[in-house]
Amino acid sequence: MFDMPVIDHCEDPSLKGDGVAHEGVVAALLGLPCVTHSYSAPARPERERAMMLDFLEPIWAEFAAEAPRVSGAWARATPPGTRVSAIYLRIEGGAEADRLIGAATVRAARVEFHGTGEIDGVVRMRAAAAIAVPAGRQIELAPQGLHLMLFGLTAPLRAGEQLPLTLRFERGGEREVSVQVRDATTGDEHAQLR
Numbered sequence: 001m002f003d004m005p006v007i008d009h010c011e012d013p014s015l016k017g018d019g020v021a022h023e024g025v026v027a028a029l030l031g032l033p034c035v036t037h038s039y040s041a042p043a044r045p046e047r048e049r050a051m052m053l054d055f056l057e058p059i060w061a062e063f064a065a066e067a068p069r070v071s072g073a074w075a076r077a078t079p080p081g082t083r084v085s086a087i088y089l090r091i092e093g094g095a096e097a098d099r100l101i102g103a104a105t106v107r108a109a110r111v112e113f114h115g116t117g118e119i120d121g122v123v124r125m126r127a128a129a130a131i132a133v134p135a136g137r138q139i140e141l142a143p144q145g146l147h148l149m150l151f152g153l154t155a156p157l158r159a160g161e162q163l164p165l166t167l168r169f170e171r172g173g174e175r176e177v178s179v180q181v182r183d184a185t186t187g188d189e190h191a192q193l194r
Contacts, residue, residue: 066095067172068133073179075150077159085157086114087148087165087179088141093133094172100131102168105179109152111165116144125149133169159183 073089085108091100103111113128123144131146133139141147148165157163163179 068092068094068098068100068169068175070167070175070177073165073177075157075163075179075181077181077184078153078157079184080156082156083151083153085150085153086143087111087150087163088143089148089177089179091131091133091139091141093135093137093139095135096171097135098133098172099170100133100167101129101170103148103165104168105150105163105165107154107157107163108150109154110150112149112151113146114149115146130170157181 069092071090071092073087075085075087078085100113103113105111113131114125115128116123116125118124127149128146131139131141139146159181161181163181165177165179167175167177169175
């Protein structure tokens with residue numbers, strides 16, 4: 001037996017307490033004026049977890065719909081001994097402008113944002129601190145443009161495998177992405193810059 005806060009009274013009678021701990025959290029999330037008290041009640045973690053998930057699912061779905069969406073992530077297969085590669089993908093902006101501020105994968109020591117452009121007739125890459133994601137617009141990270149650079153590959157990337165990638169957005173939080181590794185082809189700007 002232990003003490004836990006529960007709803008004793010609130011304006012919405014459907015949220016009237018029945019002795020499970022999630023109700024105090026629900027009241028706080030909804031901003032309902034509630035009086036809490038403590039009492040001893042048996043623990044029912046499975047029921048509490050299920051009720052909280054039922055409550056949070058539509059909130060999460062709405063948040064996810066407003067956050068940036070990522071699709072079409074791919075990288076080229078790399079030959080043995082290669083320690084760098086690049087990832088390309090599309091980002092569809094959500095309801096509000098956001099910024100891609102971080103990326104990581106277990107397959108590389110670090111991931112950086114890079115842009116490719118011509119300066120004085122020479123193709124060069126420049127690192128960027130973040131990538132702006134305008135609201136409701138699609139941006140393409142593609143060869144000869146913005147892309148994610150992988151440094152310190154732990155092993156060569158093989159065609160057909162899926163590379164795990166975590167993207168961190170300033171407002172939209174983290175997104176787990178599966179990157180498809182494709183056969184190596186010509187025309188990769190990184191082959192020209194090594």
